[in-house]
Amino acid sequence: MSMKPGKPIAILLLVLVLLGCGAMQEEAGEGGQVMSGASEAEGIRQPVAPPLTLAELGRKYPETFIFHGPQNVRAVALTFDDAPDDTFTPMVLDALKEAGVQATFFVVGERVEKYPDVMRRIVQEGHVVGNHSYNHANLPTLSEAAFRSQITRTDELIRQYTGYIPSYIRPPYGNINEPQLQWIASQKRKVVNWNVDSLDWRNLPRDEVVANILAGVKPGAIILQHSGGGVGADLRGTAEAIPIVVSQLKEQGYRFETIPRLLGDF
Ligand SMILES: [Zn+2]
Numbered sequence: 678m679s680m681k682p683g684k685p686i687a688i689l690l691l692v693l694v695l696l697g698c699g700a701m702q703e704e705a706g707e708g709g710q711v712m713s714g715a716s717e718a719e720g721i722r723q724p725v726a727p728p729l730t731l732a733e734l735g736r737k738y739p740e741t742f743i744f745h746g747p748q749n750v751r752a753v754a755l756t757f758d759d760a761p762d763d764t765f766t767p768m769v770l771d772a773l774k775e776a777g778v779q780a781t782f783f784v785v786g787e788r789v790e791k792y793p794d795v796m797r798r799i800v801q802e803g804h805v806v807g808n809h810s811y812n813h814a815n816l817p818t819l820s821e822a823a824f825r826s827q828i829t830r831t832d833e834l835i836r837q838y839t840g841y842i843p844s845y846i847r848p849p850y851g852n853i854n855e856p857q858l859q860w861i862a863s864q865k866r867k868v869v870n871w872n873v874d875s876l877d878w879r880n881l882p883r884d885e886v887v888a889n890i891l892a893g894v895k896p897g898a899i900i901l902q903h904s905g906g907g908v909g910a911d912l913r914g915t916a917e918a919i920p921i922v923v924s925q926l927k928e929q930g931y932r933f934e935t936i937p938r939l940l941g942d943f
Pocket of ligand 1: 758759809813849850
């Protein structure tokens with residue numbers, strides 16, 4: 678079989694580009710579910726202009742796509758995804774109350790409908806609420822209309838408890854595409870991902886959650902944890918880690934802020 682000499686190089690370049698994209702997505706993956714190979718397969722059929730990676734989108738839209746707060750202040754934000762539920766979210770709320778820390782909860786709309794009392798408690802105890810979609814969809818796979826419905830449906834549910842449409846959106850798995858980001862930017866809202874992953878969704882014991890957080894923390898850190906899980910999830914380690922993380926970071930001179938306070942948006 679004969680090949681034109683340019684072809685293997687082109688294929689090699691394409692493979693390198695695709696590998697690069699995969700690494701970015703995996704780095705930003707949440708909940709253990711990185712983007713499937715589907716988009717890469719599409720890329721092979723249409724290798725023209727691959728969509729920007731999350732890191733590239735962050736550089737292109739720094740006002741809208743946030744991974745951390747100001748890095749010149751010793752402050753961090755605890756964030757809890759997939760709330761509310763009736764098991765782990767109450768444990769996390771108890772631990773935060775005991776530690777005297779306010780956090781940011783990214784809630785899933787259908788869970789807000791299912792656990793209204795826990796949602797009410799999150800708000801009553803002074804935590805900030807952000808939008809984490811209606812049913813934890815992987816947003817870039819959706820049509821524009823379906824994407825907007827995921828956000829606006831959950832906005833309306835949150836408004837019923839807080840009195841306002843949330844300024845912050847965290848997409849499931851951290852995944853979002855450029856048109857979706859532009860729509861959010863047009864509303865003067867922000868997409869808030871994270872730069873420290875506790876990896877707590879792996880059902881890790883307390884000490885491993887603590888170690889993952891402390892290893893990654895630096896000024897301005899946005900820390901990802903979860904307070905709700907799917908079937909079989911065990912997030913006790915998440916709740917049990919809170920007092921240790923808070924006392925150790927306070928000893929290091931850090932203070933704990935909600936997302937709007939960390940970003941200076943209030
Ligand atoms: Zn999530």
